[in-house]
Amino acid sequence: MKKLSAMFAPRFAIWPTLPPDVHSRSETEWRPFPLNQENCRIFSRARQAICSACKALGLGAGDTILVPAYHHGSEVEALLQAGLNIKYYEIDSALEPDEDTLLPLLDDQVKALYLIHYLGFPQDGSWWRKWCDDRNLLLIEDAAQAFLSTRDERPVGSYGHMTVFCLYKTYGIPDGGAVVSIKPPAPPRLQPVVGYWRILKRHLNWVATKRGEVGLLHALVKPTLAWWKRTNDKPHAEFDMGDPDTPPTVMTIKLLPRLLSKDTAQKRRENYRYLLEHLGEMVPSQFARLPSGACPFAFPLEVQDARLFLERLHRKGVLGLLFWINPHPSLPVDDFPRSRFLRERVLALPVHQELTEQDMRRIVRAVHECRAPLPTEFVAAG
Ligand SMILES: Cc1ncc(COP(=O)(O)O)c(C=O)c1O
Known part of the structure; x- marks a missing residue:
């Protein structure tokens, strides 16, 4: 029964979601740095x-x-x-x-x-x-x-x-x-793609924060996705460059001016502070005080085993990020113990501006539940 309700839980990804009304919004005038720079x-x-x-x-x-x-x-x-x-x-x-x-x-x-x-x-x-x-x-x-x-x-x-x-x-x-x-490169030369698929994913992520059914859909296609990932496993694929001459998608250029807002940084700071208030004892000391001008990308948690903790959080609908478990293969990992420690122990939670107070409460609850000792059947299944 518990498993079933977890399947229907809303899902909170680290990436900012895309609200459906964005297509009818008008463009803002505000262009923050570096978008206001000619170079x-x-x-x-x-x-x-x-x-x-x-x-x-x-x-x-x-x-x-x-x-x-x-x-x-x-x-x-x-x-x-x-x-x-x-x-x-x-x-x-x-x-x-x-x-x-x-x-x-x-x-x-x-x-x-x-x-x-x-x-x-x-x-x-x-x-x-x-x-x-x-x-x-x-x-x-x-x-x-x-x-x-x-x-x-x-x-x-x-x-x-x-x-x-x-x-x-x-x-x-x-x-x-x-x-x-100071010496900008030429603009990328390839033809831009529209970006429909990625827009759809960002919209779906928005719906998933409100409607658990989307999470259920994900749970159903997950075995297929996992199989596809296993058969196409490319170590370090996340570092692939692609063509350096690739421009942004048409949708990025169209939608960014409708999304830019002076409130974004403030909203992210509020969400970060909320997590600090409720999970402060789990934050690496370097991130325990939010500087006034910071626009935080995510909220870091230090745990014993970041990968394991993240898996547990996933089951509760919180899709955090390992920060950053795999270094570039050219790094002699053992020569840099502090960096290795951070890679193994730190994961990041969402704080993006589309999250509501209720969402933040749910994220905190999920973290608290994941910290609690696991029942034996969970350990065996996990
Ligand atoms: C610190 C840092 N620099 C550069 C990049 C590269 O960004 P992109 O994935 O857009 O190429 C990333 C990506 O996550 C990053 O975290």
Whole structure:
């Protein structure tokens, strides 16, 4: 009986959903950074923007870039495909680069520092820009998770020689990787696709937060999806570049101006604070205080085994994200224990702006239930 009700539970994904009324909304005038910059280009994915923008900056074969060991992996693949060599650095306990760790890595080949704004929490861009300028290095900011974040009233990403953003992580559009750069690349040249399928998925995710039947549908097709995944298993497929010349879908360009809102960051902060209030003891210390200008992408939880905890949450309709369990294959994992710890222990919960107070209560309840000791039959089945 319990299992049946779980099947009909609403489902909350980490990705922002797409409300059905978006098609009848009018466009807003507001264009936040970097969309208001003349030197901004939009690609389908941020990885494609990174690769093209590095080349446009003159970075390539023979050049080295310092990259944090705690990374998604697709950005590393993009840098490698642009021809760069990578030297990894470990982040400190505040998830910031540590000058003492960076200095011994510098040599004549090192041309740039890669700085990631984790989960939308702003790094000190101003300080790192000066640090780079003093050493004749380029600062590349990765704001993939930090679109709409600010620090000291200034947009995150505005200090970098080049900065990249994922627009679809903040709004329920099919894709969109924006880059702003002192030497922007040419706009992507391929013909855009419309993006109907991905629009449908985002709409379905919206319905799934209201109607459990969609969750049931998912549960029914799940065995087929799992089989398909197993037979088409490509390790590290999540880092695939695709064609670097891929533009955003037609739907992304059409719908983004109808979704952009000055309230988005505030709503995400409210949801984040709600989770902090109710799950604060499970948050990694670096994310326990929300900076005033942050536009959080997600809410991190530290658990003993992130993969297992996430599976349990899935069964309760909360589709979190492992953050980030698989590093790029070029990373010597054992040399970077802090990054490895975070990969194994941290998962992320949704805080996007379409979630209601009732949704947030349900997410908290699901986490509490997953923390409770499991009945023996569950352990055996799991
Ligand atoms: C920190 C970071 N940088 C870059 C990317 C690449 O973004 P995209 O998937 O749009 O290529 C991601 C993707 O998740 C990311 O998390």
